Amino acid sequence: MKREYDVVVVGGGTAGITAAVQAGRAGAHTLLIEKNAMLGGTMTVGGINAPAHFFAWGQQIIGGIGWELVRRTLEETGHPVPTPEFSRDNNKPTHLAMDKTIFAALCDNALLDADVDLLFHAMPASATFQDDSWSLYVCTKTGLQRTSAKVLIDTTGDANLVTLAGFDLVRPDVVQPATLGMHCSGYDAEALDFDALRAASEKAIAAGELKTTDISWQNGDPENLLRGHGRNANHIRAPRAYTSEGKSEVEIEARQAVWRMYRFFRRQPGLENFRVDWICSEVGIRETATIRGKKTVTVQDYEAGKLYEDAVCYAFYPVDEHLNDGLGINQRTLKRHVLPTIPRAAMLPADSSFLLVAGRCVASDREANSALRVECPCMAMGQAAGAMAALSVQTGLDPEELPMNDIYALLRKHGAVVPGDITDIDDQADGSDA
Numbered sequence: 506m507k508r509e510y511d512v513v514v515v516g517g518g519t520a521g522i523t524a525a526v527q528a529g530r531a532g533a534h535t536l537l538i539e540k541n542a543m544l545g546g547t548m549t550v551g552g553i554n555a556p557a558h559f560f561a562w563g564q565q566i567i568g569g570i571g572w573e574l575v576r577r578t579l580e581e582t583g584h585p586v587p588t589p590e591f592s593r594d595n596n597k598p599t600h601l602a603m604d605k606t607i608f609a610a611l612c613d614n615a616l617l618d619a620d621v622d623l624l625f626h627a628m629p630a631s632a633t634f635q636d637d638s639w640s641l642y643v644c645t646k647t648g649l650q651r652t653s654a655k656v657l658i659d660t661t662g663d664a665n666l667v668t669l670a671g672f673d674l675v676r677p678d679v680v681q682p683a684t685l686g687m688h689c690s691g692y693d694a695e696a697l698d699f700d701a702l703r704a705a706s707e708k709a710i711a712a713g714e715l716k717t718t719d720i721s722w723q724n725g726d727p728e729n730l731l732r733g734h735g736r737n738a739n740h741i742r743a744p745r746a747y748t749s750e751g752k753s754e755v756e757i758e759a760r761q762a763v764w765r766m767y768r769f770f771r772r773q774p775g776l777e778n779f780r781v782d783w784i785c786s787e788v789g790i791r792e793t794a795t796i797r798g799k800k801t802v803t804v805q806d807y808e809a810g811k812l813y814e815d816a817v818c819y820a821f822y823p824v825d826e827h828l829n830d831g832l833g834i835n836q837r838t839l840k841r842h843v844l845p846t847i848p849r850a851a852m853l854p855a856d857s858s859f860l861l862v863a864g865r866c867v868a869s870d871r872e873a874n875s876a877l878r879v880e881c882p883c884m885a886m887g888q889a890a891g892a893m894a895a896l897s898v899q900t901g902l903d904p905e906e907l908p909m910n911d912i913y914a915l916l917r918k919h920g921a922v923v924p925g926d927i928t929d930i931d932d933q934a935d936g937s938d939a
């Protein structure tokens with residue numbers, strides 16, 4: 506790690522990768538700090554390699570660096586690359602299935618090719634703005650090290666950097682539950698008696714040996730987990746997962762849930778050899794905190810498809826709130842041809858300067874957040890944050906003061922779809938799936 510950077514990005518998930526690549530490609534001397542050993546965040550370490558949605562209503566609504574990395578992963582692994590037509594048929598899910606290992610390796614390369622310095626196994630310990638630049642202490646394996654930056658970008662998902670910098674967060678009393686991804690095998694799903702399994706699981710739940718949410722977040726039915734081989738199946742309460750203490754609680758509880766499930770299934774006919782091949786190294790967190798921004802995306806604006814005057818990207822996903830207490834989901838698809846946008850001011854902590862946020866902790870109310878937190882909008886926000894940071898370094902202007910046309914020009918140069926560019930939504934298209 507060097508003593509001085511133009512831009513420091515903290516958090517190498519979907520938003521942080523595109524932020525750092527964009528800043529680097531635009532000529533800013535950039536460092537990316539990531540606490541884990543791998544890029545991708547929830548998309549790789551959390552096992553959610555299913556980015557949604559680059560396409561809507563027959564159009565590509567998110568492009569740029571995120572799309573380039575996902576497209577290259579699909580090409581590299583021999584998967585078909587979808588076209589906008591992909592989103593025209595309401596019956597087709599438009600989450601893309603991706604190889605997370607190849608994606609992470611491609612991201613390493615993209616960052617290094619953009620001359621970004623990459624620091625894994627590190628977290629910031631403090632962030633102070635003084636004399637027109639940020640001073641940052643970073644906790645590394647060998648102790649605290651100091652660096653500085655003209656602009657900071659918080660892509661931790663939890664707004665950890667914003668907290669260190671002393672700005673307010675919004676922490677809801679109730680947050681969506683988390684999920685521990687895994688892969689299970691050792692059985693033939695076609696040969697299982699699911700009625701008998703449902704009856705047995707009800708008995709085990711009544712006896713206190715199993716929790717309903719250990720085996721299902723939908724309806725308490727073990728069939729989805731077994732047919733899906735463990736993918737995105739459980740609900741784990743995660744009330745304080747923006748702190749190390751809260752993360753510790755949720756990781757421990759998630760492994761207990763897997764163990765309860767394992768013991769239960771191994772006692773059932775046809776599942777005697779049930780095994781858990783792997784669990785993700787980190788529980789996937791849906792919601793922790795958002796910043797108190799200079800603007801907040803409300804669900805009303807989101808569902809109306811408001812084109813903000815400072816919109817930096819599109820987003821497309823239904824309201825998708827997993828219920829905190831037990832099973833189920835509050836889901837509302839978007840109305841026909843609605844295309845929400847995300848404004849720059851929602852990426853700027855109130856009262857801050859030269860500090861940007863991208864990803865799921867962007868300023869938004871709970872319902873709007875449940876929709877715009879998905880991977881493609883996070884990538885698009887990240888690229889916009891990287892572009893604004895690079896322009897801030899070049900001009901000395903705070904991101905809030907940058908002319909929108911300059912931001913758009915840089916984003917278009919790097920392949921992004923800019924809000925307002927989509928004017929000809931196909932009247933036949935019916936792409937609100939999810």
Ligand SMILES: Cc1cc2nc3c(=O)[nH]c(=O)nc-3n(C[C@H](O)[C@H](O)[C@H](O)COP(=O)(O)OP(=O)(O)OC[C@H]3O[C@@H](n4cnc5c(N)ncnc54)[C@H](O)[C@@H]3O)c2cc1C
Pocket residue numbers: 515516517518519520521538539540541544545546547548551553555556557558600627628629660661662663665666683684737789790791863864865866878879880881883
């Ligand atoms: C169970 C589940 C299912 C989902 N399903 C889908 C789906 O099907 N499709 C979809 O598109 N989206 C889905 N999502 C949502 C989506 O995956 C996430 O909301 C999105 O990836 C968030 O991106 P992000 O970049 O904001 O944060 P993250 O991906 O969480 O990245 C944050 C990064 O910052 C790092 N970090 C955190 N704190 C620090 C720190 N203090 N210092 C240094 N580094 C730090 C983390 O290690 C991580 O790499 C799902 C989420 C979950 C949990």
